[in-house]
Each structure stands twice: as C-alpha cells, then as structure tokens.
Amino acid sequence: MLDRMSRISKKQPSVCTPDPLADVEVYHKLAVLGQVLSSCFGPHGRLKQIHNSVGGHILTTSTSAVLLKALTLSHPLLKLLAASVLNHVSRFSDCGLFAAILSCALVDQARGLSVESSIVSGVYRRLLGQCSNYLNQEDCGCKVPVDFGSSRSLLALARGVITSKPTCMLMHREAQHISKQVLQAFLQTIPLNTLGSVTLGKMVVVPVEGRPVGDTTVLPGLLVDMPEMLHLTDVEHLGQGPLRLALFKVSLAGDLSKSGEGTLEVDWEACLEAAILEQLLRLGEQMVQDGVHVFACQRVVHPVLQQYLKKHGIIVVERLGIALMEPLIRVTGAQAVATFQIPIPVQSYGQVAGLGVRRFGSRDMLHMLPAGNQDCCTLVLCHRNETALNELKVACQRADHILRLTLKEPWALLGAGCTETHLGAYIKHQSRIDVSEAVSELGCSHADYLLAADAFFRSLDSTARALEHDGQGCLVDLTYGHRWVVPGGTIPITWGAEVGSCGCGLMHPRGNLDWVPLSTEYLPFSPTPPDTGAYPLVLDSFPAKLNALQVAVETANLILELKYIIEDVN
Template identity: 75%
Template sequence: MSRLSKKQPSVCTSDPLSDGEVCRKLAVLRQILTSCFGPCGRLKQIHNNVGGHVLTTSTSAVLLKSLTMSHPVQKLLAASVLNHVSRFSDCGLFAGILCSSLVDHARGLSVQPGMVAAVYRRLLGLCGSYLSRDNCGCKVPVDLGSSHSLLALVRGVVTSKPACMLTHGEARHIGVRVVQAFLHTIPHHSPGPVCLGKTVTVAVEGRPVGDSTVLPGLLVDLPETLRPADLEQLAQGAFRLALFSVSLAGDLSEPGEGTYEVDWEVCLEATVLGQLLRLAEQVVRDGVRVFVCQRVVHPVLQQYLRKHGVIVVERLGIALLEPLIRATGAQAVATFQTPVPAQSYGQVAGLCVQHCGSREMLHLLPAGDSACCTLVLCHRNETMLNELKVACQRAEHILRLTLKEPWALLGGGCTETHLCAYIRHQCHSDVCRAMPELGCTRADYLQVADGFCRSLDAVGRALEHDDGERLVDLTHGHHWAVPVGAPPQASWGDVVGSCGCGLMPPRRDLEWSPLSTEYPPFSPAPPVDTEAHPLVLDSFPAKSNALQVAVETANLLLDLKYIIEDVS
C-alpha cells in the first residue's frame, strides 16, 4: 500500500548569487571545467555511486551531459553551454570558464548587476568589432587551397583532448585522415550551390591508430546470409540499388503507411505477403542487384531476392539513410503497396568485403562524384576510441564552418591574452563615450572592464595545470609559458619558448608581465614576420560564438533575483 505525503511548499531563494553555498558550487563547476582545459588538461572519471560504467573524458559536451548538477544555477550554466556552444565545436570549456569567471568578478563589485550587464555587452561589442576587422591581430586567413591551415585547425581540436592518448605521429596521422575525409565531402562538379556531402565514422576497437583510413562510399554491416560466392557472381560494373525506408517485415501497416481493403475471408497477413512478393518480382524485373531496407525484411522476401541473385541488406538504420542516398543517388521508397518508380533507383559502382578489426563489413563503392565517404577510426581501447570519435566529428564540423568563413583565431591562449590587451587599451578611450550612454561613472566602467579582462586572462591561465607561470608580452599581447622548474633567477627571455600559437619565436627584446598581475595598457601590434604560419589555430566562428554565449549567460545569471524550487 502506497503512502501519501503532504505536498511540501516550494523553496524560494532570493538573490542566489549572494548565497555562499551557491557560489561555492559554481566555483566547483569552474574548477572541473578549468582542470580539463587544453592539451595538458586532466581527465575526469564519472562513476555512479551504486556501480556501473566508468566514463573517462575531458570533452565538455560529454562531461556536462554526464554530470548531475545539484543547483539550478549550475544547471542553467551547463544548459547554455551545451545548447549554444557544443553544436559548433568543443568550446564549452572556454565558455564555461569565462562565464563563471565573469560572474565571480561581478560579485565582488559595488556596481549594480544591471550596469555590469550593460558594460559586459558593450565590451562584447568591442570584441566583436575588433574580431570582424581584416587586420585583427589575433585572426589569420585560412588558405583553402592549402592543407596547412586545415591540418592546424584539426590538430588543435584533436590534441586538446588528452583522453585520446595520441602520440605526435598518431595525431598527425588522424589529422591527415580527417582533412582527407572532409575534402571527400566537397563535390567536384556542382552546377548550382555547393551542398557538402557526408562523412560516416566507423569505430574499430583494438586496432592501432595508424590503421585508421578513409574509404570512398559507405561501409554497412555484412548481411549474415551473404557469402563471398554471392559477390563473385555479380558482374563487373555499376549495380542498380533499391532503397526502402518502410518496414518490409510483413507486419500490419503503421499509421501513415496506407490502408487495406480486403475480404474478411482473406487472411490479412497473406495479403501483405503477397504485396511484398509482387514488389520483389518488380525489382528483379527492373534489374536491381542490391536491395537495402532501413528496417526489417521478411524472410520469405529475402529468400526470393537471394534466389534471383539480389544482395539484401536490412536494418540499415536511420543514421545511414541520408549518406546512402548521397552515395547512390537513390530515393528512399516509403511504401510497398504501389510499384517502385523507376527514378527512385540508385547505383553503386561495386561491392566488396572490408575487414575492420574483428568486423566484416560490406563496402558500397559510390558511382560518380557522390561526395560521401567513410572514416574508419581505430584505437586501442573503448575509452580512447570514444573520445577520438567525438574529437574527429568536431574537427570535421570546424572545417565545414571554416569553408563558409575562411578565418581562424590564434590558439594556445594567444587570442585570449591579445584580446584582453586590446580591450584594456580601448577602455581608456571608450570610457568617455560610454559614461553618458550607459549612465555610469568612470570608476564603475573601469572596474567592470577590469573584471572582464581578468576573466579573459583566466581562460589563458587555465591552460597551465602544473603551477607554472603564464606571461603576456607587452608588445604583441601573445601568450607565453614559463617551463616548470625554470631557475627563479633567470630572465624570462632566457627560459620561454615560442608563444602559445607558435607564431612568434622567443625574443630578448620583448617585455613580459605575468597574466595574474595588472600590467600597463598598451595597443597590441601585429607580429613583424607576416610570412610565419601559426602552429596552433582555433575555429573563428566557434570561439566567437562561445565568447558571446559566455557573456550573455553571465548576464543572465547576474540578473537572477529569485529561484523557486519544487522540493516535493
């Protein structure tokens, strides 16, 4: 017998950001995100306290989806990051660190939250205006005719995920394969607007990373009834293919799949089977050699087709439906009650069996310029493979974004420190215009601006996980790292290497300042050597989007007046 308990009244918390417990939970979330940031970030293992699977990751989308947030403020921050950032690229760590740091700095100010939000938006506008300029010092053009910049973008994504556990050689091999797969998706001959193709990823556990490769066309699970002799019987050349998105299992129709008018004395199942066999007779007459169904194919239908030399592939799945359409030119038929239109058939150039580790897969070779390929990803264990798969999918998406907007931002923390130096300098000339427009005092504006810049610096400092020092040079505003264990009496010019993005070599004539301290404002100058190529690049559209999401989410959190929780 169930017990009925009286419904508890909702709990209302006013001004949640003034609550020490709420701020402590936000700080814990920021610490989790910060410790995962960058190529040297620490891994996180997530495990249910009652047992089960252990998840190891440092990817923001995987991490935030797996964490159980205990407070609405945490949930709001995580939801904003996941909904607006992760679909562009894995800039969730950047956005989460910056957002929580902006909130933390705003809490220590005497300025009203509404004024803080207004100044933050104005500074965000300054950032956007600067980043949109062609002569922006932290932005570089991407030459789509050369693979150098494309490889640098992919390498920046893949090497930033330490759970992938790749050596330098393996990272280089994966980068080449991702770029190769991306180039396969660009149609060579397109009379109208260019429509990018599709890359399907097949994960193979237990094989070396070096076995990863790119294959034209698609790999599908090998039908259990298919024998090598069946493929040998097929003649050379293009084969006609039929594709169905409707179930051909012989069960009763689903809503929207048609109705039947039969005599009550006739068995309905027999009627359906008769329609399936008439369908099989038609496709055999039409010369179909490959029969593919997204769902299940009735055993009698399969037997009839195989008897007539037709290869049957069932249970294709929704994920492979669109890529198969792109690869073969077929149209997915959604009914078996009417004749198959002749224009719905597609073609494959050939069939063969590919061995992917312990799996045998049927390789459908594309006919013509299909702009569709399969990326076979191999790694030593499941954890590394899952992280590598996510990283490669994000890297390919970044390349797609870059194709629309061929710019990249300097990686390795150089964009954050350069942008911070620019905003610090611009604030002193912008304050006179901002005061009457925002209705704030000079002191209030500069206080909020200082917190904004310190938050950008905090993202750059988050790249260090071994208590080393991080510097900004006072000429170009690039990010520099002092190696751990460097002699304390040595000058920084003697111990620093190249800057974070690799664009600038060490120079003794530069003056540096620690990122954790306040340095005099200066206008960052572009590097002298314009022919040099950065070694580390970040996605321009992805990071720009993350910057905007971070500021707007911080403003949303600062504007929270009440939190009402249903505790029943």
C-alpha cells in the same frame, strides 16, 4: 499503502531563493563546477571519469559536450549554465569548455565587485561588442587568413581539435596521421562541380576497436556492416557494376502500423498477417523483375522477404539507421521509398559502381562504391581501446565540422590561449580610451565601469591560464599580447632565457620584449599585430570561438541578473 498515502498528501509550497549568488553554498557549487571544467581544458587537461555511485558503466572524457551531458547537476543555476552552453555551442564544434569556463570566470569576477549586477551585465555586453567588432576586422592582431591553396592552415585547424582531447591518447605521429586523414576526408566531401548552390557531401565514421591508430584510412563511398546471411561468394557472384539499388525507409518487418503510405486491401476472411506478407512478396517479385541487385532498408526486413530476395541473387542490407540514409542517397542517387503497398517507380532506383567486402580486424564490412556523386566517404577510425576510440570519433567529427565552418568564413584565430590573452590586453586598453562614452551610454560611474571592464579582461586571462595544469607560469608580453609559458618558480630576470615560443607558435623571444605574469596589473597598451612572416602552429576556429565568446557572456549575464530561483519540491 504508504505509496497511496504519499500520493494523497498535501503538496508542499515551492521554495523561493532570492539573490542566489549571494548564497555561499550556491556560489561554492558554481566555483567547483568551474574548477572541474578548467582542470580538463586543453591538450594537457586532466581526464574525467563519471560513474554512478552504485556501479555500472564508467565514462572517461575530456569533451565538453560529453562531460556536461553526463554530469548530474543538482542546482538549477548549474543546470542553466550547462543547458545554455550545450544548446548554443554544440552547433559550433567543441568550444563548450571555453564558453563554460569563461562564463564561470565572468560570474566569479563580478561577484567580488561592489557594482550592481545590471551595470556589470551592461559593461560585459558592450565589451563583447567591441571584441566582436575587433575580431571581424581584417587587421585584427589575433586572426589569420586560411589559404585553401595550401593544406597547412587546414591541417593545423584539424590537428588543434584532435590534440585538444587528451582522452584520445594519441602520440604525436598518431595525431598527425589522424589529422591528415580527417582533412583528406573533408576534401573528398567538396563537390567537383561548384556551379550554383553547393552542398557538401558527408564523412561517415566507422569505428574499429583493437586496431593500431595507424590503420585509420579514408575510403570512397560507404561501408556498412556485413549482413549475417551474406557471404563473399554472394558479392562476387554479382560481377562488375553498375548495380541497381532499391532503398526503403519504411519498416518491412510486416508490422501494419509501420507500413508507410498507401492502402492495404484485405479480404475479410483472410489473415491480416498473411495479407501483409503477400504484399511484401509482391514487392520482392517487382525487385526481381526490375533487375535490382541490392535491396537496402533503414529498418527491418521480414525474414521471408529476405529469403525470397536472396534466392534470386539480391543482396539485402537492413537496419541501416537514419544516419546512413542521407549519405547513401547521395552515393547512389536513389530515392528513399516510404511504402511497400504500391508498385515502386523505376526512377526511385539508384546505382552503386560495385560492391566489395573489407575486413578490419574481426569486423567484415560491405563496401559500396559510388556510381554518381563522389563526395561521400568513410573514415575507418582505428584505436586500441573503446574509451579512446569513442573520444576520438567525437573529435574527428568536430574537426570535420570546423573545416566546414571555415569554408564559409576563411579565417582562423591564434590558438593555445594567445587569442584570449591578446583580447584581454585589447579590452584593457580600449576600456581606458572610450570610458567617457561608455559611462554616458550605460549611465554608470567611471569607477563602476572600470571595475567591470577589469573583471572582463581578467576573466579572459584566467581562461588562458586554465590551459596549464602542471604548475607552470603564464606570461603576457607587453608588445603583442601573446601568451607564454615558463617553468614554475622562474624569477623575472630569467624569463627571457626560459621562454620558448608563444602558445600559438607565431612569436619567438626577442630582446625588446617585456613580460609580466598573466592576470597581474600592468599599464594598458595597444597590442601590435606581429609582422614576422611566420605562421601559427596552433589555430582555433574563428566562427566557433566567436560564437563561444558570445555564449559565455550571455550565459554569465543571465546568471548575474537572476533575482529569484523558484523550485517545485513536490
């Protein structure tokens, strides 16, 4: 009765909140979100455990895509920030934390200014354009070329992604081993024939829990779960390859609603289920007549059809899932058949060079060796526990994606906060040079422009500072604009003795370098591109970081320009 009354009760009017950032409670929630994200930023970040207050599964992660999806955000403004970051950054690897943290910082810095939000947004967009133009220049001081004739830069890119996730719980040698395996897998996905249009192959990750990280390896071809009815003797009985393979993407469970294309003719006196089964057995007869050795299906295969095929020595692999279809098509050259109601054309069949059985711990896998394209491989990823393995799988996939992006744009950015610090110094200097032009273009005062510009470069500095979580101090040198770390409480006169290399590892302390704490006032200077002949030890993806920078600014501007939030409370 109560439920019925609640359904017929009068609808409540929507709640309208004007100028949401002026609300102290809303601003506090945004600040808390920024602190949560900042605290798990970088290789020394703190892990986050997320679970329901009534119990259930506990998620441990430091990956932005996982973290932002798992957080239950109550306020529309926070939901907007998370959605903007996830929708845009997920396509460009895991730069989501950088984008979200910088967005929060830009909003935080702007809120404390006595400048109209529209002017701040205009200044932010203008400075973003200057950053993008600078990063795309060949003489940019925080960009380095990626040499595909050497594995050094590619390995640094892969290692930078993998070591940035502390939830992976890797020791140094383990991180190095995983990085090498991911790089090896990536190189195997590059086709040997590069004439004309080039399509990269696929790295399939097979996680194996309970095995040492050092057991991680790369295998050519594909590994699929061993079918329950299959035995090692069945595989050995097939002998040497090549072996003919048929591939189906339609359900073969006997469900008419999922039978694919075609028409099924049924006698009015016949049982529909029996008619479908008869059609499936005709398909089995054709497989036997055409000399098929492996019968693979994305979905379920009817037990009777499975038994018939097994009786004739055909190996059945079902429930492959949609993720394995593309790499299996590349490995075998097969065409995925979408019906079982018409004869299958011979040209639809593919081949595997051979089959084998591999055991990883307690898990048996069927190994399909490629007969055609050699550009698909399997990364057998091992770790000691489920939490670390799940995080490592995501990190390896992100690292592979980073390497693919680098093929299109063979550049990398200085890592470990040096790019953000360098850009901050560049923007501070540039904003003083073209202030007259900017004021004329934006229609604002000199003071308002400089205040908004300072907020922009302070936000970049605060993002670089967010990499430290143990009370250490962050410095910027006043020559190259790199980020340096010193023990907390170190006095200025001993900075030169305390600093090691800069964050990215490119620079080492020299007698003519001066430092100041990051995010403090210093005279603007034009950061000089270093000419050391050395190479950075830590690199970030150029296209991923540039995209994240753009997403951060546009998301911050969207939040700053919000005038009203209207919520339906019914």
